[in-house]
Amino acid sequence: MEIFLKTISSINDETRVEILNFINKNDEVCVCDIESSFNMIQSRISRHLKILKDGGFLKVDRRGRWAFYSIKSPLDEFRQSILKEISFSEVKLPELNKGCKSE
Amino acid sequence: MEIFLKTISSINDETRVEILNFINKNDEVCVCDIESSFNMIQSRISRHLKILKDGGFLKVDRRGRWAFYSIKSPLDEFRQSILKEISFSEVKLPELNKGCKSE
DNA sequence: TTTATATATCAAGATATGTTGATGTATTAG
DNA sequence: CTAATACATCAACATATCTTGATATATAAA
8 A cells, every 4th residue: 555655646746747757758867857858946856756766667877977767667567557648648748958067 | 637637636645545445345335334434534534535536436326315436437447557556555445334324 | 394314515723745945965077 | 186067855934635523405204
């Protein structure tokens, strides 16, 4: 039950659904790209990413000073059905906007 | 998006997940049966039932002075997958306890 | 028609969650 | 080593949600 509710609460927020859909469509993105694509401050993005990760949807790969987030793989059937439902739900999908100042 | 979030928020609560699972296992129950099976006050049960109904999971059939709740039928694939996941999630399932004083 | 039962809804208080700005940590460029 | 960049976390405030007790409505029994 705990895991189920953690999964559900992680997607019980408009911003997180949009971020999850964004990552799902863009394969792998770093925090500053999400930040500039959504025009939201970094602490907000970071918090939501943590919740989505704890909800079992995302994985992180830290390379250099960046944290690259992508859909966890393999993803169980239930979370897959959620991603599918989200992609059918006309969620706002901003353009990918590279926000990092270095490389 | 609105519908998706309404669906998700309706199951983002331990009590509602338990009630939903309870109704799913018992086919059709009235409010006072849920009230006495869960040992919760009526206004609380009533509120949660409304939210689950608005979330697209339940339907009501009013007969006499009772309101009988059951799983909405037909149920779309996404909500079906949620019910399935709940039944796999070791949710507390109280005994059906008839709570109505009349008949 | 008066009363009891079944259910719904509302207001108030308690609790949980989201947003922001500040600060902490890690990595890398200079 | 110092400074800049990328990211995480925390405290404070704002907002949303849940619980309870009171009240409203509807049905049916007496």
